[in-house]
Amino acid sequence: MPVLTRLIPSPVVVDIRPGALDDLVGVLADERISHSGKLAVAVSGGSGARLRERLAPSLPGAAWYEVGGGTLDDAVRLASDIKAGHYDAVVGLGGGKIIDCAKFAAARVGLPLVAVPTNLAHDGLCSPVATLDNDAGRGSYGVPNPIAVVIDLDVIREAPVRFVRAGIGDAVSNISAIADWELANRVKGEKIDGLAAAIARQAGEAVLRHPGGIGDTGFLQVLAEALVLSGIAMSVSGDSRPSSGACHEINHAFDLLFPKRAAAHGEQCGLGAAFAMYLRGAHEESAYMAGVLRRHGLPVLPEEIGFTVDEFVRAVEFAPETRPGRYTILEHLDLKTEQIKDIYADYVKAIGS
Numbered sequence: 001m002p003v004l005t006r007l008i009p010s011p012v013v014v015d016i017r018p019g020a021l022d023d024l025v026g027v028l029a030d031e032r033i034s035h036s037g038k039l040a041v042a043v044s045g046g047s048g049a050r051l052r053e054r055l056a057p058s059l060p061g062a063a064w065y066e067v068g069g070g071t072l073d074d075a076v077r078l079a080s081d082i083k084a085g086h087y088d089a090v091v092g093l094g095g096g097k098i099i100d101c102a103k104f105a106a107a108r109v110g111l112p113l114v115a116v117p118t119n120l121a122h123d124g125l126c127s128p129v130a131t132l133d134n135d136a137g138r139g140s141y142g143v144p145n146p147i148a149v150v151i152d153l154d155v156i157r158e159a160p161v162r163f164v165r166a167g168i169g170d171a172v173s174n175i176s177a178i179a180d181w182e183l184a185n186r187v188k189g190e191k192i193d194g195l196a197a198a199i200a201r202q203a204g205e206a207v208l209r210h211p212g213g214i215g216d217t218g219f220l221q222v223l224a225e226a227l228v229l230s231g232i233a234m235s236v237s238g239d240s241r242p243s244s245g246a247c248h249e250i251n252h253a254f255d256l257l258f259p260k261r262a263a264a265h266g267e268q269c270g271l272g273a274a275f276a277m278y279l280r281g282a283h284e285e286s287a288y289m290a291g292v293l294r295r296h297g298l299p300v301l302p303e304e305i306g307f308t309v310d311e312f313v314r315a316v317e318f319a320p321e322t323r324p325g326r327y328t329i330l331e332h333l334d335l336k337t338e339q340i341k342d343i344y345a346d347y348v349k350a351i352g353s
Helices: 020-028 047-058 072-083 096-109 153-157 161-188 194-209 217-237 246-257 265-279 283-295 309-322 329-333 337-351
Strands: 013-017 039-043 062-066 089-094 113-117 129-134 137-142 148-152
Touching (some): 047 089, 072 129, 096 129, 153 217, 161 194, 161 217, 265 337
Parallel strands (some): 039 089
């Protein structure tokens, strides 16, 4: 019998280690990425600009583009700027906003993207999604996976600690997202991609169960790998289902209802995941998750990111409207205001102080 397999969209290079940036030139010289050395490098005005000074002498064929922010307009402008350059590839060098702008711009002009993140704030660094602010708030846009991902753990150590912590929340939230996917399968008959679910679940569990912290190279390695695997899981399934459930609906609700006060994506997702686990009756798992998040300095209560209980309840009630058609524990329970308040009070008691 013939052996039937499927091709999995994934980067041709994934280099995660201390000092990885020292070999970036060699990665970019791979003829699958660039045969002429002509590259468009998108950088931020912060960490990316500092690294430009370090890297520019070894990339004589590169043109550097400073990206002002993480809006759709910024991404469209970047695409327009690089369109006439006849480049081999686009390099996104910086934080999540720069990576997402570069992903969108590269897709728009039909070029491969090399992602070189300078922090680990969320799993978008290797996902087929670019999240960009637009006139309606914030949108998610489908894009190809990066052709290569280079993560220098020495550079990551220099990032603001809060952004690295946020990546922990985003990775751990996979566990809640997979539970929601399984719920949708049982109740609605939604098909589960078993490979995507396995990749995303194990990525989340690896971070959740690791005894180290952000000061440990071993833990940063596991976290970076988990975020890359989360992105690949989304590519395998063809959507964000493996890493996005009620946890992300709550996150989106914060972003839409309180756009000027919203916390980091991963902070909100981690809090949303711990609460969603409690909602589905997994009280021990919720308490364990909350304990791990606390150990890493992440919020597990809304007041820890500047929201009142009433604002959190409002966000949870509004959350299902952020992803029409997605079935999670929130849609399943269809909770009203007073029910959410009562369950939240029980959640606070369960996770302790």
